[in-house]
Structure formats: structure tokens, C-alpha cells
Amino acid sequence: MKLAWLGVLVLGALACGPLVAGSQDSEFNVNNRYTVDSVLLNTDGASFDLAAARDERISSPLRKDILAIIGEKLNPATLDDLARRLRKELHARAVDHHILKGNSLDCVKVVFDVQVQPARFDIAVPKFGYHSQLGWSGAVEGTAIVNHQSFTVGLVSDGDELVERYAGITARYQNNRLGTDLLHFSFDYGTLHDQWNGSTVDALALSRLAEGSFASSYASDLYRSRQYFEPALSLRVAKPLTVSVGASFESFQDQMASADGRIESANAALASVRYHQPVEGAETQQDFDAGYDLRMGTKALRSDMVYSRHHWEFRYTITHGKQVLIEDAMAGMIMGQAPLFERFVLGNNTTLRGWNKFEIDPFGGNRMVHNTVEYRYGAFQIFYDSGAVWDSGQTADARNSVGVGLRQGPFSASVAFPLREGHIDPVFMVGMTY
Amino acid sequence: MSRQARDIRMSRRSWLLAGLALPLFRAHAADDSIPAPSFDGDNLQPVLPPKFHFLTGKPLERLNGGNTVAFVAQISLFTDDKHTTVKNSPIQRFILSQDIWDRTFKVSMPNYGPHDRTGLTSAQAEAYCLDKIYISVAGVPKDQPLWLKFTMRTVHQDDLSRVVGDNRLSLSTAAVSIVEYLSRRAGVSEPEWMYWTTRPFRLLDLPKLLFARPNRLG
Numbered sequence: 001m002k003l004a005w006l007g008v009l010v011l012g013a014l015a016c017g018p019l020v021a022g023s024q025d026s027e028f029n030v031n032n033r034y035t036v037d038s039v040l041l042n043t044d045g046a047s048f049d050l051a052a053a054r055d056e057r058i059s060s061p062l063r064k065d066i067l068a069i070i071g072e073k074l075n076p077a078t079l080d081d082l083a084r085r086l087r088k089e090l091h092a093r094a095v096d097h098h099i100l101k102g103n104s105l106d107c108v109k110v111v112f113d114v115q116v117q118p119a120r121f122d123i124a125v126p127k128f129g130y131h132s133q134l135g136w137s138g139a140v141e142g143t144a145i146v147n148h149q150s151f152t153v154g155l156v157s158d159g160d161e162l163v164e165r166y167a168g169i170t171a172r173y174q175n176n177r178l179g180t181d182l183l184h185f186s187f188d189y190g191t192l193h194d195q196w197n198g199s200t201v202d203a204l205a206l207s208r209l210a211e212g213s214f215a216s217s218y219a220s221d222l223y224r225s226r227q228y229f230e231p232a233l234s235l236r237v238a239k240p241l242t243v244s245v246g247a248s249f250e251s252f253q254d255q256m257a258s259a260d261g262r263i264e265s266a267n268a269a270l271a272s273v274r275y276h277q278p279v280e281g282a283e284t285q286q287d288f289d290a291g292y293d294l295r296m297g298t299k300a301l302r303s304d305m306v307y308s309r310h311h312w313e314f315r316y317t318i319t320h321g322k323q324v325l326i327e328d329a330m331a332g333m334i335m336g337q338a339p340l341f342e343r344f345v346l347g348n349n350t351t352l353r354g355w356n357k358f359e360i361d362p363f364g365g366n367r368m369v370h371n372t373v374e375y376r377y378g379a380f381q382i383f384y385d386s387g388a389v390w391d392s393g394q395t396a397d398a399r400n401s402v403g404v405g406l407r408q409g410p411f412s413a414s415v416a417f418p419l420r421e422g423h424i425d426p427v428f429m430v431g432m433t434y
Numbered sequence: 435m436s437r438q439a440r441d442i443r444m445s446r447r448s449w450l451l452a453g454l455a456l457p458l459f460r461a462h463a464a465d466d467s468i469p470a471p472s473f474d475g476d477n478l479q480p481v482l483p484p485k486f487h488f489l490t491g492k493p494l495e496r497l498n499g500g501n502t503v504a505f506v507a508q509i510s511l512f513t514d515d516k517h518t519t520v521k522n523s524p525i526q527r528f529i530l531s532q533d534i535w536d537r538t539f540k541v542s543m544p545n546y547g548p549h550d551r552t553g554l555t556s557a558q559a560e561a562y563c564l565d566k567i568y569i570s571v572a573g574v575p576k577d578q579p580l581w582l583k584f585t586m587r588t589v590h591q592d593d594l595s596r597v598v599g600d601n602r603l604s605l606s607t608a609a610v611s612i613v614e615y616l617s618r619r620a621g622v623s624e625p626e627w628m629y630w631t632t633r634p635f636r637l638l639d640l641p642k643l644l645f646a647r648p649n650r651l652g
């Protein structure tokens with residue numbers, strides 16, 4: 001009987017532990033009579049006011065909860081909870097908190113002290129998805145992070161993003177503090193094997209037969225494998241604006257050549273500008289994200305292919321409680337003769353959902369426009385995609401699709417329908433999208 | 435070197451084992467002895483050395499930063515062989531915080547009724563806590579030789595919620611957490627103090643204080 005009571009007590013302690021965790025500390029702390037007037041984040045010897053500046057690593061909900069303690073009476077239990085969440089989001093070794101005298105009598109400043117982990121190792125699945133017509137795509141990577149440097153090695157098999165399915169090994173070195181926090185350096189490497197859909201092979205062969213066709217002018221031949229090296233520098237010019245420059249050295253081996261056959265190169269100079277501005281209101285959160293990417297294949301880099309690829313994207317997200325509205329627009333243009341992996345594709349897991357990319361254009365296009373409007377309520381989502389991909393000199397054929405789905409965090413499952421006359425084959429998609 | 439001399443030499447393996455085992459005796463190495471306890475006829479209270487202060491080091495740093503710091507303390511009586519427990523006092527909890535503006539201390543004792551004290555200096559806060567640590571000798575034979583052990587430990591921040599407990603919820607729930615907590619070894623950042631009486635004593639040999647304590651814990 002005694003043992004039974006002891007068991008009840010132990011179970012009670014376990015069950016009630018989390019319940020009592022939030023309250024008792026607060027009522028015993030003599031400082032709970034003071035009002036919080038500011039919150040500081042102290043990391044790597046630098047300290048900044050969370051209300052005045054934004055740390056990109058901290059999620060909007062957490063930042064909102066942190067700022068909510070300003071103007072309230074000090075509650076040490078809340079600080080413990082926020083410190084735990086900060087530790088998780090910042091991947092820190094520890095996050096402690098202390099208070100300082102505030103700007104006026106009876107006010108205090110809360111300081112979160114972040115102890116950065118000198119080294120850690122992460123396994124991530126940056127992409128995983130299934131498209132009922134395109135099959136599986138996925139990537140897994142391991143990252144070792146030492147101070148401000150990270151080394152990533154990954155495996156990928158992707159039949160979704162480009163004209164071809166590519167599979168192989170990728171690696172990345174990144175230094176997030178090249179003298180200053182504003183300057184980042186990255187070096188990407190990949191060695192990939194490419195597989196081609198039958199419709200792409202047939203369409204390209206037919207196109208080559210027609211003299212003066214666009215294919216012979218604008219696209220490379222099929223290739224069986226490719227390798228790339230991409231060093232790049234990123235500079236955060238202002239808080240929302242980042243500018244990157246770099247180079248891409250890409251070589252690929254012809255599909256039809258023997259194993260020691262002809263190697264072609266598509267070496268390009270890279271430049272990009274990215275603008276990201278979150279705007280947080282009392283009830284709604286807005287997020288503006290815009291970017292422009294330029295890849296320019298040039299003889300100056302000993303490239304066999306001379307081309308320029310422009311890509312614009314704009315994304316606006318507004319969140320109000322459980323409701324999220326997303327507007328995503330993008331456009332692209334290629335001039336010159338570009339390798340097939342540079343060509344634009346629509347009709348996959350993220351664009352013109354419901355269409356099959358091989359049905360729209362078996363080897364992509366050098367012109368593209370696309371727009372998505374998506375509404376989410378909790379886990380439920382509904383979207384409308386429209387877009388066109390074509391080659392210069394041809395007429396653009398706009399296509400539309402609608403779909404519904406469920407989304408919980410990065411996990412999603414949806415069914416999409418192409419809007420067209422005649423029979424409609426729905427496309428099912430599941431996976432993780434970040 | 436004679437065979438006998440070689441036999442009593444410590445081998446390298448023994449030195450290695452001794453070195454590895456050394457941290458296990460960390461708490462005991464820090465032990466100190468205290469004289470026979472004071473006795474009011476009902477309760478025993480340890481006579482701690484004047485140099486003993488628990489508001490120092492890391493706990494004091496945390497208090498200076500406006501955090502809550504909890505301490506747990508217990509007195510145990512042992513028989514002459516120091517191995518058989520005669521009686522344990524209830525585990526006493528002290529929850530301290532320091533006012534960020536006037537730098538005075540507040541002491542709360544959640545299982546001791548409404549006994550919060552505020553506006554204390556560091557020395558006053560320590561004295562207030564230590565004054566509440568004693569053990570009832572009801573049922574203990576007066577002629578039995580006894581050893582007294584005093585233990586005090588800082589509660590790690592991660593365990594604070596469980597050890598502090600909540601009077602309104604369940605005292606027994608909190609007690610289970612504390613017993614579990616005290617049964618673990620202290621971490622590096624959790625100071626721990628332990629004192630034994632210098633020699634065994636008998637209750638009938640102890641002089642009685644003039645005034646008895648108003649409250650009895652054990």
C-alpha cells in the first residue's frame with residue numbers, strides 16, 4: 001500500500017511538474033513588482049535592443065512574445081520560457097537571462113545572454129516531395145558548424161526543379177563572418193548525374209532536325225553528368241538589402257559522347273540582389289521578399305556558351321491570426337545559348353501545380369512568367385497558379401490551375417487540377433517544403 | 435628495493451584508479467567539522483562556523499542579476515558508526531531574490547507558512563535561513579551517541595520549478611521532487627556544503643538553551 005502511495009506521489013510530481021513550472025518562481029521573486037521597459041539580446045559580446053532591431057534568426061512569433069513583456073510586470077517564469085525558446089531557435093549552447101535597472105525608477109531591463117555553441121552538427125532534409133506525375137524528389141544533408149563557418153555535404157535526387165532529373169553529391173562551405181557580420185562567403189560544389197525524360201529526348205531530336213530551329217540556337221545538347229564550383233560573396237548593404245556576386249564554373253559531358261567524350265563548359269558570372277522586409281503590426285504581419293538574379297555565361301570565363309539569364313521574383317505574405325495570404329510572382333528571360341539546366345520550367349511541385357512540366361514544354365523555355373495566389377487558414381490551403389513558359393519568337397500560351405491541400409509546418413499534401421478543356425487529371429503532391 | 439617494499443608501492447593502475455575516483459570524494463573533501471549542536475530541549479541546531487556563507491559565488495551572481503535562487507537544506511542524525519540514520523529533518527527550502535534597485539534580499543520559505551522576509555542585507559538573509567534549520571529530537575534516546583550532519587545545496591536553475599513547488603498545489607508533490615533532487619549529486623555550478631560534528635555527542639550531555647523554539651520542523 002505504501003508503495004502504491006509512493007507511486008501516486010511520484011506520478012503526481014511528474015504530471016504536475018510542467019504545471020507548476022510557470023507560476024511559483026514569479027511569486028517569490030522580489031523584482032516581480034517592476035515593469036519591463038526594454039529587452040536586450042546579448043550575443044557574442046554584442047548587445048542590441050530587440051524592439052529597435054531585428055535578428056533574422058528569431059522567428060516572428062517568438063519576437064512578438066518577447067516584445068509582449070515590455071510594459072508588463074516582470075515574470076521570471078516567462079523569461080525562463082522565452083530563454084528556452086531562444087536557445088532552440090538560435091541553436092545556442094545556453095540562454096540565460098538577467099535584469100538591470102531600467103530607464104526609470106520601478107522599471108527594469110531584461111537581458112538574454114546567448115552562449116553560442118562553438119560547434120555542432122545538423123542533419124536536414126531541405127527537400128522531400130512526391131508528385132504523382134514526376135515522381136519522388138529529395139535531398140538530405142549534414143552540416144558541421146564551427147563558430148561562423150559551416151561545412152555541408154548532401155545527397156540529392158531531384159526530378160522536380162529542372163528539365164532533367166539530377167542526382168548526386170553536393171557540398172558547401174559557408175563563412176558568415178568574413179571580417180564583419182555584413183559579409184558572407186560561400187563555395188558550392190556539386191557532381192551530378194542527369195537523366196532525361198523520353199519526351200525531352202524526342203522533342204529535342206525532332207527540333208534538331210528542323211534547320212534553324214530554336215533548339216540549335218538557344219539550347220545545349222543533352223548531357224549525362226555535370227560538375228560545378230560556385231564561389232560567391234554576399235554583402236548586406238542595408239538591413240533588408242543583400243547584394244551577392246560570384247562565379248559559376250560548370251562543366252558537363254555530352255549524353256551521346258563516349259565516357260571520355262567532349263566536355264563543355266558553361267562558366268558564368270553571378271549577381272543577385274535580394275530585399276527582405278518583414279513588417280509587424282499589432283494584429284497582422286507582412287513580409288515583403290523580392291529578388292533579382294543574373295547569371296551571365298561569358299567567354300571571359302572560358303565558357304563555351306555565351307548567354308545571360310535574368311530571373312525576378314516578388315513574394316508578399318500577410319498573416320492575420322490563422323489566416324495567411326500569399327502572392328508570389330516571378331518572371332525570367334534567357335538571351336543567348338544556355339545549357340538546359342538554366343532553362344525555365346513550370347508545372348512541378350511549386351509552379352503551375354496540376355500541370356506536368358513535360359506536357360507544357362519538354363525542354364523548358366527561355367521566357368517565363370508565373371503567378372501564385374494562395375490562401376491558408378490554419379492547416380487548410382487553397383491556391384491558384386497561372387503562368388506561361390515559351391521561347392523567344394513563339395507565342396506565350398498561358399495556363400492556369402487550382403488546388404487545395406493541408407499544410408502543417410513544412411509538411412504538405414495537396415491535390416491540384418489543371419484548368420483546361422477536355423479531361424482533367426488531378427495531380428497529387430505530398431512532401432516537405434521549406 | 436626489497437620485495438616487501440615493492441609490494442606496498444602503488445602500481446600505475448592504482449594511481450590511475452585513485453585519480454579517476456578523486457572527483458567522487460569532492461564533496462567529502464570539502465567537508466568541515468562543527469562542534470556539538472545547540473539544544474533547546476526539543477530541537478538541535480548545528481553551530482556553523484563563522485566563515486560559512488552560502489550567498490557567494492555563482493548563486494550570488496544570479497541573485498545580483500535579479501534571478502530567483504533556491505537552496506535546500508537538511509539535518510540528519512546518525513548512530514555512533516555514522517552509517518545508520520536515526521532521524522532526518524524535513525528538507526527545508528529557501529527561495530531568495532535580490533531587489534535590483536535597492537539591493538536588499540527577500541527570503542521565502544514555501545513550506546513554512548507566510549514567512550516571507552524582505553529588505554534584508556546579505557548577512558541578515560543568511561542568518562534568517564540558518565535560524566530555520568533545526569531538527570526535533572522527539573523519540574531520540576537521550577543517552578545514545580549521535581553524529582549530526584548538516585547538508586545544504588543550491589538548486590540548479592533547470593530544477594528550480596520542481597524543487598520550489600507550490601503550496602497551493604501539493605506539498606507532498608514538491609517533497610517528492612526535492613527528495614529526488616537531493617539524492618542526485620550536485621553539479622559543478624551547484625555549490626554544496628556539508629558539515630559533520632567533530633565527535634559524537636549525547637543529548638543528555640548537551641547544555642539546554644534558555645528559550646525553546648516557537649516552531650518545530652521535525
